[in-house]
Amino acid sequence: xxxxxxxxxxxxxxxxxRFDQVASVGxxxxxxxxxxxxxxxxxxxxxxxVCEALENIITHGYxxxxxxxxxxxVNANPGEVRIELWDDxxxxxxxxxxNDIEWNEDDPPVGGLGLKIMYKVMDEIRYKRVGDRNFLTxxxxxxxxxxxxGE
Amino acid sequence: xxxxxSDHKRVSVVAITGRVDGSTAGEFESALTTLTDxxxxxxxxxxxxxxxxxxxxxxxxxxxxxxxxxxGGKIVLAEPSQQVIETxxxxxxxxxxxxxxxxxxxxxxx
Numbered sequence: 001x002x003x004x005x006x007x008x009x010x011x012x013x014x015x016x017x018r019f020d021q022v023a024s025v026g027x028x029x030x031x032x033x034x035x036x037x038x039x040x041x042x043x044x045x046x047x048x049x050v051c052e053a054l055e056n057i058i059t060h061g062y063x064x065x066x067x068x069x070x071x072x073x074v075n076a077n078p079g080e081v082r083i084e085l086w087d088d089x090x091x092x093x094x095x096x097x098x099n100d101i102e103w104n105e106d107d108p109p110v111g112g113l114g115l116k117i118m119y120k121v122m123d124e125i126r127y128k129r130v131g132d133r134n135f136l137t138x139x140x141x142x143x144x145x146x147x148x149x150g151e
Numbered sequence: 152x153x154x155x156x157s158d159h160k161r162v163s164v165v166a167i168t169g170r171v172d173g174s175t176a177g178e179f180e181s182a183l184t185t186l187t188d189x190x191x192x193x194x195x196x197x198x199x200x201x202x203x204x205x206x207x208x209x210x211x212x213x214x215x216x217x218x219x220x221x222x223g224g225k226i227v228l229a230e231p232s233q234q235v236i237e238t239x240x241x242x243x244x245x246x247x248x249x250x251x252x253x254x255x256x257x258x259x260x261x
Contacts (some may be wrong), residue, residue: 019172019174041237045241047203048203051172051203051205052206055173108244113206113210113244114206
């Protein structure tokens with residue numbers, strides 16, 4: 001859709017809190033991860049993780065789809081991709097809501113999957129409440145063999 | 152996302168194309184619930200053309216698996232794309248769904 005072309009500036013993208021807007025940020029992250037040297041498997045994983053974070057904000061933060069905004073900034077620093085997300089929802093620290101409880105095949109989990117994916121994919125996730133806003137930082141580093149200075 | 156359903160002798164094949172995420176998971180779940188409500192509890196999901204699936208899509212898969220299993224049926228995946236395989240793997244749910252190399256092989260297991 002046209003939104004990303006209109007307001008994406010220097011790897012920044014602002015979307016409304018609607019599920020059909022999430023893919024545009026995912027595509028941006030995948031593109032930046034590709035340029036940063038991540039292999040295709042990690043490009044997809046990063047796309048997935050940021051989409052999970054955004055869907056969590058919409059579902060749990062904004063309590064459903066709305067015109068409330070989510071701001072994304074994606075940077076490729078040497079050897080890493082950093083994703084920053086801002087939203088205006090009530091405080092939500094993903095760390096306090098993530099769990100990795102035991103389960104069996106007869107009773108597999110249906111809740112908490114998004115957070116599980118985020119923590120599995122990212123090397124670091126930081127949450128801060130800044131004024132009335134949530135600020136989430138997600139970081140993934142290139143594997144050492146890719147960043148080896150011998151290249 | 153597009154969904155095509157074809158009924159075979161003992162199994163229904165659901166072919167999904169495109170993106171299964173928060174914006175499409177409801178439609179995906181409705182399609183599968185319609186089948187299980189009709190007593191069609193043997194399902195092959197052809198996911199060869201799925202280019203993205205988030206946890207919203209996984210929840211539909213897990214809920215459908217519970218429904219068909221409790222009715223004595225089974226749900227399997229045919230030719231899941233790399234994206235489907237990776238999401239299942241990251242979420243640790245790959246063990247829940249038998250995967251087959253193509254649709255015909257999957258149908259043949261019923």
